[in-house]
Structure formats: structure tokens, C-alpha cells
Amino acid sequence: MIALSVNLNKIALIRNSREGNFPDVTAHGRICLDCGAQGLTVHPRPDQRHIRPGDVRELAALCASRDGIEFNVEGNPFAAPQGDYPGLMALVLETSPDQCTLVPDSNDQLTSDHGFDLKRDGARLEPIIAQLRDANVRVSLFMDPDLEQISRAREAGADRIELYTGPYAEAVTNQSADIDRIFAAHCAAAEHARQLGLGVNAGHDLNLINLPRYRTLPGLQEVSIGHALTVDALNMGLDNAVAAYLNCLAGN
Structure with missing residues (x-):
């Protein structure tokens, strides 16, 4: 079974456009x-x-109150604290999520758009990964489908990788001739990760149109979906949107 982890960022984005707590992210x-x-x-x-x-703390408590539910906190471990944001590592060590997905995005990026270059960042990441694993937090690294880089992810101590699916999603949207090549690269990356003992997650711009094929990726364990699911919820309701994605992942 492929797990669905719903990304709540866009719910929070709507909330932040007004004063108060509407919509309530935790609800x-x-x-x-x-x-x-x-x-x-x-x-x-x-x-x-x-x-x-505060959202991270509330959602950590919500997930901890339910058996078998995973809480995944993702972000850039190198970003400095700012205002009342204590930094990713401080927040993760405080809230003890099941998984921390480390992402190489800068503060001014609109959204994540590439995986780690572990030739450059591997040595800096190793002590961070070790600290998270010592705290019983599973570590996933946001990665492009590059076999050499995935080998480096294993060497750095990661438990899983999350394959960046943006180019795949864009190819499907544009009906590009590169779709088969891109998907084959992701399949090869997933197989390579599995051979190394790494778990395989995926995320970014996955939706009900491109997910039916991507769900066949070898050994795919989890997808993180937020933007498209939130948009679909505007049309069909949040409960129906979640059900639609679960049915899609199940092959129904």
C-alpha cells in the first residue's frame, strides 16, 4: 500500500491571508x-x-494521538532561525515527527524545485542526519533521479529518499515526448534506492491525472500531495478529494 501524506501548506497559506485562524489548519x-x-x-x-x-506543534500532537499515523516535517536544515521561527532542526527535535524530509531550498524560493547535490552538501548533512536518527526520526532526502546522488544519500546515512516529481508532472501536463524517458529514470532511481536499502517516497505536483502512472513506480512507499489536493478540494470537498487520491493510489 502506498501511503498518502497530505501536505497542509496551502491551507495555512489561505489562513495567513487574513487575521485569525480561519481556516484552522489542525482541523x-x-x-x-x-x-x-x-x-x-x-x-x-x-x-x-x-x-x-505553532502549527507544527499542534499537528505533531494530533498525529501522535492516533495509532499508525505519520507526521512528516520537511524543510531546509541550513536555514537560520528568523523571528519566532527557531530553525528546522530545533522545531523537529522539539516535536519529534515520525519523519523529517530534508530539502535544499533557499529562503526566497517559491517552492522546492531540485534535489540535493550531495557532492557539495553531503558532508554538512551527515551530522544533521545522525542527530535526527539519534532522536528516532526517520530521515528522507529530497533527490533528483540521479543514481550517483542516490548512492551518496545512502552513504550520508539517510533512511529514505523523496524523488522530486516536478519534471515528470510538467511532462504529463504538456504531453511531452519526454514522459517515458523521465518516468524510466524515476523507475531506475527507485530500483537503485531499493537495492541500497533506501525507502522511496515521492512528491511535487502529483495530481489525479499524473498519479495513476506514477503509482506504479517500483517500491513506492509514500507520496506527499498538497497543492493539487487542495485545489481539487475546492471542487469536490476535502473529504471527497482525500478519497479520490486514496482510490487512485490503490489503483481503483
Whole structure:
């Protein structure tokens, strides 16, 4: 079974456009879990454009209160604290999520758009990965489908990789002739990761159109989906949107 972890960033983005707590991020996370999602994902950033530290704390408590539910916190471990944002590592060590997905995005990026270059960042990441694993937090690294880089992820001590699916999703949207080549590269990357003992997650711009094929990726364990699921929820309701993604992942 491929687990669905619902990314709540866009719910928080809507909330932050007004004063107050409407929509309530934790309440929407609860709806997703009630509808069968196996986990929740958040990506707190130093500028707090969407998820805030308080959201991370509340959602950690929500997920911890339910058996078998995974809480995944993702972000850039090198980003400095800013205001009341304590930094990713401090927040993760405080809230003890099941998984921390490390992402190489800068503070001014609109969204994550590439995987780690571990030739450059591997040595800096190794002590961070070790600290997270010592705290019983599973570590996933956001990666492009590059076999050499995935080997380096294993050497750095990661437990899983999350394959960056943006180019695949774009190829499907544009009906590009490169779709088969891109998907084959992801399959090869997933197989390579499995041979190394790494788990395989995936995420970025996955939706109900491109997910039916991507769900056949060898050994895929988890997808993190937020933007498209939130948009679909505007049309069909959050409960129906979660159900649609779960059915898609199940091959129904």
C-alpha cells in the first residue's frame, strides 16, 4: 500500500491571508485523517508564509494521538532561525515527527524545485542526519533521479529518499515526448534506492491525472500531495478529494 501524506501548506497559506485562524489548519488535518489519509506533511519556512511553528506543534500532537499515523516535517536544515521561527532542526527535535524530509531550498524560493547535490552538501548533512536518527526520526532526502546522488544519500546515512516529481508532472501536463524517458529514470532511481536499502517516497505536483502512472513506480512507499489536493478540494470537498487520491493510489 502506498501511503498518502497530505501536505497542509496551502491551507495555512489561505489562513495567513487574513487575521485569525480561519481556516484552522489542525482541523483540516483532522478531516484528512478521518477520511483515511495515512499521514500529514508540513514544510515550515523561516518567513512563515504558510506553516507556522505553532502549527507544527499542534499537528505533531494530533498525529501522535492516533495509532499508525505519520507526521512528516520537511524543510531546509541550513536555514537560520528568523523571528519566532527557531530553525528546522530545533522545531523537529522539539516535536519529534515520525519523519523529517530534508530539502535544499533557499529562503526566497517559491517552492522546492531540485534535489540535493550531495557532492557539495553531503558532508554538512551527515551530522544533521545522525542527530535526527539519534532522536528516532526517520530521515528522507529530497533527490533528483540521479543514481550517483542516490548512492551518496545512502552513504550520508539517510533512511529514505523523496524523488522530486516536478519534471515528470510538467511532462504529463504538456504531453511531452519526454514522459517515458523521465518516468524510466524515476523507475531506475527507485530500483537503485531499493537495492541500497533506501525507502522511496515521492512528491511535487502529483495530481489525479499524473498519479495513476506514477503509482506504479517500483517500491513506492509514500507520496506527499498538497497543492493539487487542495485545489481539487475546492471542487469536490476535502473529504471527497482525500478519497479520490486514496482510490487512485490503490489503483481503483
